[in-house]
Amino acid sequence: MQNEVYQRVSDANVITEKYMDSILVEERLIDSVVADTSTTFLGETFSMPVFTPAFSHLKEFNGREKTGLEEYSIAAKESNILNFCGMMENDQFRKIMDTGAKTVRIVKPYADHAKVLDQMQFAEDAGAFAIGMDIDHIFGENGRDICVGEEMAEQTTEMLRDYVERTKLPFVVKGVLSVRDAVKCANIGAKAIIVSHHHGRMPYAVPPMMILPQIKEALKDRGVESIVDCGIAGGADVFKALALGADACAVGRSMMPSLEKDGVEGVKAFLQKVGNELRYMMSFTGFAKVSEIDDSVLHFMK
Template sequence: MAYTRQADANVITQQYMDSILIESRYIDSVKANTEIEFLGETFSMPVMTPAFSHLSNYNGREKTGLEEYSEAARDLNILNFCGMMENDQFKKLVDTGAKTIRIVKPYADNGKVKDQMQFAESVGAFGIGMDIDHIFGNDGYDVVVGEEMSFQTSEMLRSYVELTKLPFVVKGVLSVADAVKSADIGAKAIIVSHHHGRVPYAVPPMVVLPEIKDALEGRDVKIIVDCGIATGADVFKALALGADAAAVGRSMLPSLESQGTAGVCEFIKGVGNELRYIMSSTGFENVSDIDSSVLYQV
């Protein structure tokens, strides 16, 4: 059989994640606690929603998928993220009561970037951020739903940080270099991500995660990881490799589409329950205790 090259970063990521195994440590272990402190707030678990954009009204329901998963984040007391949208849509998400971080696209119109960030703060966002891995497309700068994107320099990012009192998050970090630059401009968190494999052969986030963790030691920058997170085991591996939290993504879409808020709650509760089970079975009582000593690469 001829060898077929596989450039799909999502497949590469899944294969890498599945190659990481977990040992058990039962003696002296107790039921684990999944609560975390994150950017000054206490959340029920280190599982977060993704920064989705443009979700429609599924199955004719009144609310959009964005509103429904935001309601689930509120009910579960987990941190909520959202992506590209206009200001009126964002306000609907904040009005659900979910603690929500708005990730803004790198628009060529820098005034729109700042307007969306300032609006987010004015209506009660928990934080704001920039999606740096949507800058480029195959023909140069990306165009997303008719909106032109553009480059983002360190000084531009610093100006966004200085624009607000809210925590600033840089999404799309996939290198030590960008992680350190994010810390230097004052970001309070980064999302280590390849954005569902936008770049062929993109390195799996969990491969670079330990190096990023080491590089940010003492910098007071929280690390979130996404891409391929679908189970409590995935979250556990991310935490053990250096993340402070992990975001589910497309794995929650079937539950969202079929059952809305209730479906997302059920799905993420399942992720959190499996995380607690694995923590308890490996001797880690608290999320902050988890380390890589129980992981094996095969």
């Protein structure tokens, strides 16, 4: 959001990057060992607390046979991490499930309520790991957002509670960026939240890692796990998020060059690099296990 007179930087992506880079980490080397990045999330064990993003609308890259969504899903399965996908029709979701990846389907807040319910039920029947909704994709410049020709609609606490009650699967709310919404998620029985501003949909959105400690405090002992996304580009970013209270992170656009160029193998190599960087940060700071990481090693640049 820029103006001819005032050159203000309102882009939440830029603000978020700046905030993340202002968080510094001390070293604790004596008695440290090579760390283990394996983790549990929603009761399942994964090789690392680094998950794929809830992406949509990725075509086949470089003339390859599978879509980018299928390719990164295969990479998630082969890397033993949790997979996410976003807006899509049921036939596309079936193809994601056919990859065998443990997948969370994030359904859009469609104005067509029957479509929301249908996609959630389809995901459950197809064996999804969890379902959820990106509540940060409701509003657009002219009121309700129109996303790829489809109108979105406001979501109330009661509607979200209804989704939770209808499904046997854990319910994940994506796009939580306040204590107020986080507490509402806990109240309706959501099992996880994604602390995110959806790559900067709202100007001046608070960086997820800045609001995360308050959210964690508010959700203490409420049984809600949290994932951070937006601007996660490497293992140091993941480490900072975990130290601030996240249970896991999702990479996003940082994965795209590897996906476009080398498909499944590119994403696997990218994820491996992020995981190695995380292990490196953990080893340097004396945290042998993911569950041990805390914020006592962090320093905030003024």
